[in-house]
Structure formats: C-alpha cells, structure tokens
Amino acid sequence: MAKPLTTLTFVLLLIDRDASTKIPVEVPDYEQSILEEIYGEDMVFEHSSREVEVEDFDVQKAFDGLVSKYQATAEGDRARKVLFPKLRDLEKRLGIKAGSEGKQASKTSKQASNQEGQPSLLDGTIDDITAGLSSLSDDDLNALDAEEAAREKPRKGVHGAIEAERTARAANQ
Known part of the structure; x- marks a missing residue:
C-alpha cells in the first residue's frame, strides 16, 4: 500500500x-x-x-x-x-486530519449509514444548519463539527453555530 x-x-x-x-x-x-x-x-x-x-x-x-x-x-x-x-x-x-484514516473512515461510513442517501445537513446554508442543530444528539453534533472541519473549505459560521448550540445545551443543564 x-x-x-x-x-x-x-x-x-x-x-x-x-x-x-x-x-x-x-x-x-x-x-x-x-x-x-x-x-x-x-x-x-x-x-x-x-x-x-x-x-x-x-x-x-x-x-x-x-x-x-x-x-x-x-x-x-x-x-x-x-x-x-x-x-x-x-x-x-x-486541511489534514490527525490520527488514523481508519477512524475517520468509520465515522464517515457511520454518518452515511445513518443518513441512508439523504443529503447531509452540511449541504444547506448556515441558517439551515443552525436550525437543524437542536434536533441532533451530542455525538451527532460532534460528528457534524468534525465533518465540517474536514471539508476543503470549512465555514467558520458553521463551527460558530455548533459552538453556540453546545453553549446553550451546557447552560440548560
């Protein structure tokens, strides 16, 4: 290889x-x-x-x-x-992920199997993504953040929206 x-x-x-x-x-x-x-x-x-x-x-x-x-x-x-x-x-x-590609591949395949051909939340605008974050679990939120970070051109607004959602969840606990 x-x-x-x-x-x-x-x-x-x-x-x-x-x-x-x-x-x-x-x-x-x-x-x-x-x-x-x-x-x-x-x-x-x-x-x-x-x-x-x-x-x-x-x-x-x-x-x-x-x-x-x-x-x-x-x-x-x-x-x-x-x-x-x-x-x-x-x-x-x-634009590179640390660690084994196997871990990243398993995350990606897990996300793909969860969505079964449905478009990714990341395909939408930042407003669409922000609106959909509240329905995600913490693990899905982390996976979405990792998926956005792995993009060729990650959007700061998406990361900011995810961080805001995490902050809101922490405040509600």
Whole structure:
C-alpha cells in the first residue's frame, strides 16, 4: 500500500530585527503567521517559497513541534496559542486530519449509514444548519463539527453555530 503524500509549502522569510540584522529562516507556510505575530507583519518578508511532498505527514508531530519550538519564550508561546491553540486548529489550517484514516473512515461510513442517501445537513446554508442543530444528539453534533472541519473549505459560521448550540445545551443543564 502506497503511503499518502502531503504537499507542504515552505517559505524562506527574512525577519528584520533592526537596521543591521536580518534573519533568514525557512519554515512551513503555516508557521509564517506565528512569526508575523511575534515580530510584526511589517518585519517579516517572504523571499521565496517551494512545494515539498512529504510522505506520511503526521499533523500531531507537527503540532508538538510547534509547541516545543515556541514555548521557550513567552512571546512565542502566546503567538502559537493565539493561532494554533489546539491540534484541530492546525488540522483545519492544513486541511489534514490527525490520527488514523481508519477512524475517520468509520465515522464517515457511520454518518452515511445513518443518513441512508439523504443529503447531509452540511449541504444547506448556515441558517439551515443552525436550525437543524437542536434536533441532533451530542455525538451527532460532534460528528457534524468534525465533518465540517474536514471539508476543503470549512465555514467558520458553521463551527460558530455548533459552538453556540453546545453553549446553550451546557447552560440548560
């Protein structure tokens, strides 16, 4: 069985520390926003970029690497927490799910068997989705959130509506 390939973009950045110090650094593009948060957007310049195909890319290891790399300074740790507080935030940024594909496949097949050919709630507008959330169980709500996060372009409004539904349920308990 062929190992899955993931294409990552690496960027060469020049960080302008002061009038005479420019630091070159090559990082995955998702780290650029952390560096811009630390040093300021106007001090981080993208020099070039290149695509790299990575075999068996592990999002969990990438997230752990970010935590390890940026926890050494208070600024770095804060910037990482603002942009990628949890693994799922990096997953969403990359459009990749951590863990085994088997788990994701079983969730997807479970959802498909529950719906038996009916259109997914996620096929509707955000208003349609919001209206349908109250009839879902907590497990279905979690599965719907995971399904939305796994989309090529997840909608922030859907995630916000799901979080609002969770908050409302917690308040009613």
